[in-house]
Amino acid sequence: MTEQGPVEERIFRGIPVSSGVCHGRILVLKKAELSIPKYDVSEEDLPQQVQRFEQALITTRREILDVQHKISKAIGDEEARIFDAHLLVLEDPTLIDSVTNQIVQKRVNVEWAFHEFTEKYTATLNAIDDAYLRERAADMRDVNSRILNNLMGVQRQDLQNLREPCIIVAYDLPPSETAFLDRKIVLGIGTDIGSKTSHTAIMARSLQIPAVTGLQNASQKLQSGTYVLLDGYNGALIIHPSDQTLFEYGQLVRRQVNIQEKLREITVLPAVTLDGTKLTLSANIEQISDIESVKYFGAEGVGLFRTEYLFINRSALPTEDEQYDAYRKVASELKPQPVIIRTLDLGGDKFISKLQVAQEMNPFLGWRAIRYCLEEKEVFRAQLRAILRASAEGNVKMMYPMVSCQDEVLKANAFVEEYKAELRAEGKAFDENLEIGVMIEIPSAAIAANFLAKHVKFFSIGTNDLIQYTLAVDRMNQKIAYLYEPTHPAIVRLIQMTAEAAHANNIWCGVCGEMAGDPELTPLLLALGADELSMAPPLLPQIKLMIRRLKNAEIKELGEFALKCDSSREILERSRALARMAAPGLFETQM
Ligand code: PEP
């Protein structure tokens, strides 16, 4: 179907979540407005309603297991594991008990009882200002619509057998549907809702389909068949693109192909400046399956293994053996390259249901991370023993998160010694010289870095939290995001002080927060004395290219300027100007 009348270029702006550009006709999937029947149920028919609910849960479980199996074969185990969270929703006792009670107490049909409960539940999750919980609400919506469809005998739209190439525009596209899209047919995805960390976005990136979320009401406003251009670099859906727009985007795509080819070529080359100063580039990982991309993007090991993800989305804590297995696999696959395992960083923005600590007024300033581990000795013991045992099978290092004072390091190190003695007595192998470092992510740790350096072998600066705690800006709060400034003079000084303290004590200093993966800030981090940068693996090639284009004299001059300057904006502009001059091609995705 084509549109009638004069056509004018129009733009919907959203969040770029999967890079690339495509153009073609759209297929609009409108938000399904199911009308939920409500009727009274007699006493003797109540068991039948409960039985229908149970049957719908069983059918849905079968469907999800089927989806999971197909995804595991077609894409990979990591993507398939996303559906573990969906299976957990089906077992949620709150869901099962509440819906069953509603049916019995209110004597209503199951569709109504189910719809009432899930609407309230997801609205509550959505209202909480927490990205992780919002993603769980999205998982619930996906599962709930399956259960409801099964209760009402509704067929889902079949996206697996599309024949004409198209760009899908939808209110939301559940991950279970995104995972089966054929990327030769589905050229791009645009959704009204969703964020960068939503599972749909993760799937789109895995499939390398350009995608933009947060397009607000695009699916309501647009009709199938409309010709559009989707820009996954900058987050735009351009309706009726003009010849000029198509031409300009054609050039952008050509430039991108060139830059990607160049980046592939340098994967095997070292990260050295033009004058030969060597930097170490490592990867931040969350799970075992990330090993592939650590290798693919040419990282020199793992600079941050966030172990929280081994604890999330499961009903029991991982045992020592289970953790040992995970750490051992990563260490032995990447050997002789180092793998820095961070001990459990629970709390603040990272919640783990089984380890949920009591409600606190200020969870970001509360009983979390190393503070929690030092008291919950059994949890810490299992992890430390697992890490120690894994150190026998590769180049394992370990670091503590959220350290605020020297005492915490001394206490944690004492536990390590105690568990080393246990393992020795048990005849279990470990690396006697396992290197231990600390994350510098609290201002007190940066200011007292000189003292901390005496007890550890390296520092890794967690800029995400260092910025949050130094500037008193909640890193999750959109409303004050304008205050979250990585180039604030206070942050610049703290990074420089930390690196200086490290070098004065003959230890090295890395950066593993998001700043490390931003090419505009690479010159600044080098200028402040970073020896290692650790980031999400796909960001590595561009940071390496940047480093290989910088000269020591330019870096030194930038450092002197940054330490004298009182303006975040000016420091950013100077680092940005140097970065753009050194590697202009990296910034050619902007229109
Ligand atoms: C940081 O705070 O910069 C960091 C790397 O840790 P996380 O983002 O896991 O808190």
Ligand code: MG
């Ligand atoms: Mg942190």
